[in-house]
Amino acid sequence: MPYFPEDFIFGVATASYQIEGAWNEDGKGESIWDRFAHTPGNIQDGTTGDVACDHYHRFEEDVALLKELGVDAYRFSISWPRIFPEGRGRVNEKGLDFYRSLIGKLQEAGIKPVVTLYHWDLPQKLQDKGGWENQETVEAFAEYARFLFQSFAKEVFLWITHNEPWVVSFVGHYEGRHAPGKRDFKSALQVSRNLLLSHGLAVQAFREEKTLGSIGITLNLTPVHPFSDSEEDILAAKRCDGYFNRWFLDPLFKGEFPEDMLLWYEKKGFALPQLSEEEKSLIAQPIDFLGINYYFRRVVGKGEGAIFEVEFFNPPQSEYTDMGWEIYPEGLYEIVKRVSEEYQPEDIYITENGIALPDQPDSKGRINDQRRIDYLRSHLLALHRAVDEGCPVSGYFVWSLMDNFEWGFGLSKRFGLVYVDYTTLQRIKKASFYWYQKVVKSKRVD
């Protein structure tokens, strides 16, 4: 029976824009996701995060759920425009008070706070001046981070500078499915560079402020498998691995963007300015842990696609989630092993893993999400194998505590251990809540 180490951290994760609501309350400034969701056509079901789970007003009830769940830690993000409505300068005290209250309630419940500094809700005022393409945003982020390190110098267990910079860069600035909705590959490359620089400045500030706790960054990583063992499919998979994984792993742990990708982009007309020696060491300065968000793998082959010349495949024999993602637990083992061996991070936390399902209450108001229990069990068993083989993994966070606003899909995709009725905002614990409660208590997956 796989037991995790006694000090292994089990938690759940959320993010500000996806759960808080109160989008323009108590002095909060507009974010790029407020703007993007208010723009007709951007959100598949036409909903917004204006109310979402109304966590801003119900956080005490939600902390009580966390206490009942028994988690060791709770990962949430701070909404930058709730702290600095214009992005920098004037502080919104009421916004800061909200997070002081939340962290205080978590401490009372004996739950370690894990804070993500940036989970995509950039102040719109900064976007109006170019957003992450603009050096000013890099500086503003460093000021925002330093302010939070000073405000919560002793209370936070883990600090995560950025959540999934790949999504911010390429989904937000190339694919256009996320805020700010740009479709410009050159912008996406510039944004990825600035996100990494801003991460480095934040880590520097963390060290200078002598903040307690640990600091790291969270990447969404996906194993990439060639559709066949043909040379061109293997090369296509290598390109995709560079695009999805190595583009951030290499600068963070080796101080360089991957050479093969720089050459490929240059060949396609997207030359990226070289990083200076100072910028390289800023980005690659030591961090205390790497956060990995894992959901699925990718299977690719040679294709005619414009920039990457790849085609994606969905293996017919696999099962898929409500997001259309393949269920592939082995991929969590693979990515943890690969990252541990190739990049030697100090420590690893699985900062997100979960499944979207079309959950609905039955006639008795219960939600028997057995598929979510099966998904979590199979991924925890895969993770346990990596831990057993000596990979430095210290914790695992389920995405998500509760159903919430799933970006371009709006409120239509449910990832929670807790169901949210969006008309009454009632929370209903799913079967997976009780299953995970037992795992957290016993540190065992059966």
Ligand SMILES: OC[C@H]1NNC[C@@H](O)[C@@H]1O
């Ligand atoms: O798509 C599920 C999750 N993936 N990682 C980032 C989160 O904000 C998403 O809800």
